[in-house]
């Protein structure tokens with residue numbers, strides 16, 4: 001799933017109101033930093049927040065949010081704003097290359113065309129390699145007066161300290177379930193039960209849950225969950241089940257396997273039942289943490305490797321053996 005990226009109508013999700021107020025106070029007090037680093041887990045609205053900030057900084061009219069009507073807003077919507085730059089990995093690359101950064105810095109040195117400021121969005125900032133980050137550092141050390149850089153990342157730890165220390169950090173976190181459920185109910189119009197299931201499948205991420213509600217992927221999550229329940233004590237069914245699951249998006253699949261394992265670990269710790277397992281099932285806890293770690297590791301690897309059905313089979317066999 002991708003968070004809303006690029007330009008377009010600005011969305012301030014309710015759980016980001018505080019961050020927006022902070023940003024507006026800084027603008028009104030003329031104390032906005034030249035570089036902002038928006039960080040936090042995936043699916044919480046960081047990109048939408050960055051887009052709204054960029055639009056507001058460029059808008060020629062608005063006091064509160066970008067007006068959506070002025071020349072700047074229209075150009076931004078049409079992805080043709082001459083004072084707006086967005087850096088992201090191009091073509092099939094996963095890296096923001098040094099030439100892209102240098103090219104952008106060259107343009108930032110020019111005077112503005114339409115807006116009072118120039119805005120550069122770097123998304124995801126952790127896609128910069130060492131050379132790219134070094135090239136950007138110069139801009140951060142000697143910012144031009146009318147430029148604001150907005151860096152967005154799920155993974156701030158992978159950015160050089162020299163970059164992070166020169167940015168004003170805005171840490172976005174996942175909203176509480178109550179806030180997320182209310183927003184999902186209002187925005188999707190779906191019944192509370194479905195919304196709650198989607199949020200569970202999304203591990204608490206409201207935007208991922210919204211995506212699940214609008215796609216068949218919630219059914220895929222249920223397929224994983226129900227399959228895990230059936231597999232317990234039936235290792236012979238692993239082969240058929242792994243073949244089915246191997247058709248799913250591997251990143252989602254491993255996230256769900258990790259989450260389901262996490263549900264069981266939590267249940268063993270708290271004594272509360274897992275709502276998708278038979279009430280009388282008894283599981284050991286020794287290998288579960290290891291299984292969860294393995295699922296997380298496989299999720300990270302799945303972005304770069306070919307799908308590993310053997311890895312999946314191995315994992316499922318060990319899951320099937322969890323029953324006491």
Ligand SMILES: [Zn+2]
Pocket residue numbers: 059060061062066067068069070071072073
């Ligand atoms: Zn405007």
